[in-house]
Amino acid sequence: MxxxxxxxxxxxxxxxxxxxxxxxxxxxxxxxxxxxxxxxxxxxxxxxxxxxxxxxxxxxxxxxxxxxxxxxxxxxxxxxxxxxxxxxxxxEPLYESSMTGHDTRGPAGLSELLDAAMHRIDVELRLVFQLKEIDGMAYAEIAQTVGIPEGTVASRMNRARRELQLQLIDLGWEP
CATH class of the missing domain: 1.10.1740.10 (RNA polymerase sigma factor, region 2, helix turn helix motif)
Structure with missing residues (x-):
């Protein structure tokens, strides 16, 4: 890289x-x-x-x-x-957004579920979550990449985690 x-x-x-x-x-x-x-x-x-x-x-x-x-x-x-x-x-979407009926027990099912939940949250929250949790960036690097203060990165991460959990549950995930 x-x-x-x-x-x-x-x-x-x-x-x-x-x-x-x-x-x-x-x-x-x-x-x-x-x-x-x-x-x-x-x-x-x-x-x-x-x-x-x-x-x-x-x-x-x-x-x-x-x-x-x-x-x-x-x-x-x-x-x-x-x-x-x-x-x-x-x-118009080409697929049904509900994940009801999908097997979420296996890794592939969890990945699909996470993708569906990610696309249900606000794009700014999704972006910060992606950069931190998937790409492994530090808050300072995310702030620089996205052009927002570090404190805003932290608050968006908290909101993203909360909203993702709610969306996952709504899609049938059981914590």
């Missing part, structure tokens, strides 16, 4: 091999993040759009934060912009 300053410099000057290195190093993490914000259906497209933004704006990376943090910030902005655009033009 680490991208060296040399690779970044080479990518800024348009070297395609360096740009490919950046893409390959960071795409899996960006995809997971975008998928949690924008949803499974749109994750590929939004992730690609995010990397197009990253590569076109490389020269604006000032080195004030870790490069991966800067890339995450671009991806978060792209995903949130997509979600906002989609909410202005809602589409």
């Amino acid at each position: 680490f991208v060296s300053e040399v690779v970044i410099e080479r990518a800024i000057y348009g070297e395609s091999e360096a740009q490919r290195e950046i893409y390959e190093a960071l795409y899996p993490r960006v995809y997971r993040l975008v998928r949690r914000i924008a949803g499974e259906t749109d994750a590929d497209d939004v992730s690609q759009d995010a990397f197009m933004q990253v590569l076109s704006k490389l020269d604006s990376y000032g080195g004030k934060s870790a490069f991966a943090t800067w890339v995450h910030r671009v991806a978060v902005n792209q995903a949130l912009q997509h979600v906002r655009s989609r909410s202005r033009h809602p589409a």
